[in-house]
Amino acid sequence: MSRSTMIHDAFETAADLATATHSQRWTPGLGAVAQSEIFASSREGSGVGAALALALDAWRCRPREEGEEAEDRRAVVWVQTRAAVKAGGRPFRAGLPPEIRNRLIHVLAERDEDALFALEEAVRCRDVAFVIGEVVGSPRALDFTASRRLTLAAEKHGVPLTLVRLDGTRDLSSARQRWAVRSAPSAKPQWNWQAPGVPAWQAELFRARSHPPGVWRLSEDAGKLVSERYVPLPVRGEDTKVWSRSGLAEVGEGRTEASNAASPSPGSASSFGASVAILSPDGERVLG
């Protein structure tokens, strides 16, 4: 087992789990988890963009075995259902991250069951670096059993899986990390302020096994994932948990905005109007 190290996510005892949970904040570079889910709208490319950025970040920071010097040239598998292709298109080679351009294998599945089969086969393959899946909505086939099956297979064979759920609802799942991602305004390029810049996303980690939830602004900078945390506001009479689940969404740099009612989270209605924050330029919250 030179390559396929197990993903060490399993906790030894319940006590470990209890103490470890919510102990450490998520940051880039923490390594891969067996299965993560990313919820995004099918009307934008943010879901797969963020999935690739997170997976590539984990892949770059993967633990190297002793004496493992060779470059990792394993394939990257991208599974799409027909519905996902119809909604958001197929991968375009010239626009892919340069590291995976020439080793991408694309799988087109007609049905959701076929996509799940392909995903499971992909995580069981030792010549695969990581797997991206793209399904639309909340298919009946993707119930908790199927999700658990994928997580266990990924954990056993050490191939991380990132499942992008386009327009999905946050149903039951065994994913180790669950994100809700939407596009964020990009940073201005140095030479042309009018042009769109390096992609940025607003990513909300709303369920993770070993991290507390939070909201980050993710973007790629010089081949590295950089994150900038939105500091949640303690709102009187509101549970922080509810707050963090509420798609706090529109909190941008130096801007004041109210949460969008279109957020798919069920908790958003209760916290509507509460999610107002102003970030000072150095990232500190100044006003709640």
Place this chain on the structure above:
Amino acid sequence: MAPPRRILSIWLAAFAIDRWRLTESCARGQGADAQPLVLITETAHGPRIAATNNAARASGARIGTMLADARTLCPSVQAVPGDPAGDLDMLEKLAVWARRWGPWSALDPPDGLLIDVTAVAHLFGGEAKLLADVHRAFDTRGFAIRAAIAPTAGAAWALTHYGPDRSILAPQDDMEARLSGLPVAALRLDEDVLTVLRRLGLKRLGELGTVGRDALHRRFRNRKSPAANPLVRMDQLLGRVPEPLLPVVPQQVPLVQRRLMEPIRHRTLLDTVLGDLAADMVRELEGVGQGARRLDLALWRVDGEVVMRTLELAGATRDPAHIVRLFGEKLGDIDAGFGIELVRLRASWAEPLPTNQADIEVAAERHGTALSAFVDRLTTRLGPKAVRRPVLRGSHVPERSQAWRPPLDPEPPSQDELRFHARPLKLLDRAERIAVLYATPDGLPQRFRWRGDVHEIARVEGPERIAPEWWRERGTARLRDYYRIEDDAGRRYWIYRYGIAGDGRGGAPEWFLQGLCA
């Protein structure tokens, strides 16, 4: 202009005889080589002489004559069947070996080698010393050679075969003048063409220039085969037209190695390392669908010694336990010295061995499946077109610039993407029509409606104009002006305007959304 190339041509003047002598392991002119001996090939009219040794040549045997004719001159001549296939095999090995003088070598069958020594001569102390080194190395191996260096392969070949030995044609020399004294046979022409030239009275390279190019052009009309056209060969010789050469590529042999953190001195540790190596090697062999017939185990000791152990197997195998057990018997007498720091296992001889179906599930449970097995399973269930990978295709139109190929096919050669092109992450199968508010005729887009929603455009870059491919598309195809846009919510798209107002190819331009950026 790029500096001229330097090509080293080596002619193994008596290659077949030298090789025969090496297999007989006798020195030149000694033992079996002292008697007249010829190598023959079987032809429709009986055996014909393909190569002669010095003694046979002295007694009158010539290459190309029938063996029966040679026997009348010298009844004692001994005939041995030649081995052209073996000669070619040896020549290939020599071509790879000859890369010690240059990064690139090509075969020049039946008995020559071409090596590119551009900008490497200084490593040997100049071209004259490089040639001396070549002579010395081939002499040690028992091959008689002639070698020359020239700016083109044609000139180097001509000098090796017909010029003075060890001649060097410097880049600043007048090639035409230096080579004009060589016979026309130095042009690598076919026999019949040489006959025609001889009948025309053209014997030297210099004389070809006296006739006039037009006359030769009319006389030799075959432009396809350079060997039939003296003008093409002359141009190749002088470097006026390029001559493609096929380099020899050494075969990659499966090779695995372990660099050890601490030098090991004990047998048990070595067995563990060997077990790991065998498992790695088996996986490597499984990937290329081969089984090992011969395995070389090399142990690098700390003090610089290398211990080699070779294992030959009766049949192609991929069983790690089998390999470990067989090697274990050969490792008993190894002196580890101060320790072994690097262990390498190489399958120097491998034969095709199809994957065994019986234990595929068990192996998959333990190590995961191989990529080929993964692709096989998916194509069986989802169909052959479901598993593919994107490759580049030579077109500027985005949807045509990418083709889908089976995942394990070798990638076709293509020009890389241009760095300054910013392209979307995903491309819609069909570009979707959008309604755009913009200033005609070619202003920046300001607002658009796509799938029922209105997007306010906050930032825009463009246009990048992609013209229709007139050699393929109909005349009514319109140009496209692409814009990368970001709307007020940060969503990034790739849209284009199809046509421009007043281009005479239709009415008002339409807008399409083609790609979704990350």
